Amino acid sequence: MAEGYKIPRGTFDILPSESYKWNYVMATFRRIAESYGYHQITTPIFEQSDLFERSVGDATDIIQKEMYRFQDRKGRSLALRPEGTAPVVRSFVENNLLYEKKGNRLYYMGPMFRYDRPQKGRYRQFYQYGVENFGSDHPYIDAEVIALGYSFLKELGLTDFSLEINSIGTAKSSEVHNAALSAYFEPHLEELCADCRTRLNKNPKRLLDCKVPSCRAIAGNAPSMLAYLDEESAAHFARVQEYLTLMEIPFTINPTIVRGLDYYSKTAFEYINNNLGSQNALAGGGRYDTLVEQLGGKATTGIGFAGGFERLILSMEQENLSFGEVPHPRIFLVSLGDEAEKTAIKLLTDLHNAGISAAFDVDKTTLNAQMKAAGKSDTDFTGIMGDDEIKSGKISLKNMRSGEQILIPINELITFLKKN
Ligand code: AMP
Secondary structure: OOOOOOOOOOOOOOOHHHHHHHHHHHHHHHHHHHHOOOEEOOOOOEEEHHHHHHHHOOOOHHHHHHOOEEEOOOOOEEEEOOOOHHHHHHHHHHOOHHHOOOOOEEEEEEEEEOOOOOEOOEOOEEEEEEEEEEOOOOHHHHHHHHHHHHHHHHHOOOOOOEEEEEEOOOHHHHHHHHHHHHHHHHHHHHHOOHHHHHHHHHOHHHHHHOOOHHHHHHHOOOOOHHHHOOHHHHHHHHHHHHHHHHOOOOOEEOOOOOOOOOOOEEEEEEEEOHHHOOOOEEEEEEEOOOHHHHOOOOOOOEEEEEEEHHHHHHHHHHOOOOOOOOOOOOEEEEEOOHHHHHHHHHHHHHHHHOOOOEEEOOOOOOHHHHHHHHHHOOOOEEEEEOHHHHHOOEEEEEEOOOOOEEEEEHHHHHHHHHHO
C-alpha cells in the first residue's frame, strides 16, 4: 500500500464529529453581530502582499516572519491573508461602502494564515471572526464594539475570561512614548532576548508584550503608555471607561496591551483567558483612525476586533459548555423483507423531501444488525417495518429516549415526527 499523505504542519481538519461545534459558535457569532446591526462581508483569502505590508507594518512579526507570500504566474506578489482588517478596509475603500446603508458595520468569519511555530492555540491556518465599525470616533462606539465581543463570549456561556483595555494614544503621543521606552530599555540591551533587541529600534512598544520572562521582568518597570497620552486620547479613554461601566461590563486597565499591528491608535483591548496557557488571548482589537486614509480612502475612523475560533472552542470545552444539539437522525428505518425494504426506501424519500433527517442502512439485512446501527446513530426514533406492518399500512415506532413503542399509520409518520 502506498504511504498516505500528511496534513501540513500547523493545520488541522475539522472532522465530522467536531463540525457541529464550529457551526454552533459561528451561528452564535452571526446572531450576536447581526443583533448589533452588523452585515457580513467576505473577502478573498489572498490579496496583494503590499496591502498588508503597508497597513500591518513592515517591522511587525507578521510581515517580517509570518506572512505566506507567493507569486502568481504573472509575477504578482500576493499573500495569504494573515488578518482580516486590512482586506475589509481595502474592500470598504474600493467599493465606497462609506456611502452605503449596510457599509459601516461589517463582520466576517474565515481562515487566516501565519507562519509561526505551532503550539496549543496557535496554528498556521486558523479561523477568525471579527467586526469592523467605520465612520464614528465617538467613545461610545468603542464601548459598543467591546460590548459586542463581551455579549458573544457571554452568550456562549464563558465565564473564565477577562477584558483588558488600554489606550495607545495617537501617532504623535506614541512617538514621545517610544523615545522614553528606547531610553529605558537601552541600558538593558544585553539582558533582552534576540527578538527584543531587534524590536528596540523598530518598534519599542513591542518589548512591552514580549512573553520571555527576563524581558517581562524588565518591561514591568518601563514607562507606562498612559502617562504619555495626549489630552484628547486621555479624555477619549476616560469616556470609553464610563460607557463600559454604564453597560456593566467589567474591565481592567492593562497598559502593556500594545497589539502587534501598526495601525492601531487610542483604544486597544483584549479578552484574556488565563486557562489557555501562553496563547491566552481569546480576541483582541482596537481603534484605527488613520488606516482607511492610509489605504487610499477618504479619511474615515474605524474600530474593530478579531478572535480565533480555535481558542474559543478550547475555552468552551474547558468550561464544559454545550455546543447545542449533536446532529443525529430523527428516525432510523429498519425493514424486514423485500416488500418492507421497498416501502422503507419510498418512505425515506418522503421524509427527506419533508426536511426530516432520516437514515436507513441498506447493507444490513438482519433485524439485529439494523437495530444496532439505529442505536449507534443516536436516532430519536426507530421505525420498524416487517411484512405484517406493511400489510396493515402501519409502522412500529420506538422512541429511543424513553423506550416506548407505538404503532402508527405510515401516512401519519411525517406529521407525528414534526409534532414530537
Ligand atoms: P491578532 O490578529 O493577532 O490580534 O489575533 C486576534 C485573535 O486571533 C487572537 O486573540 C487569537 O484568538 C486569534 N489568533 C491569532 N493568531 C492565531 C494563530 N496563529 N492560531 C490561532 N489563533 C490565532
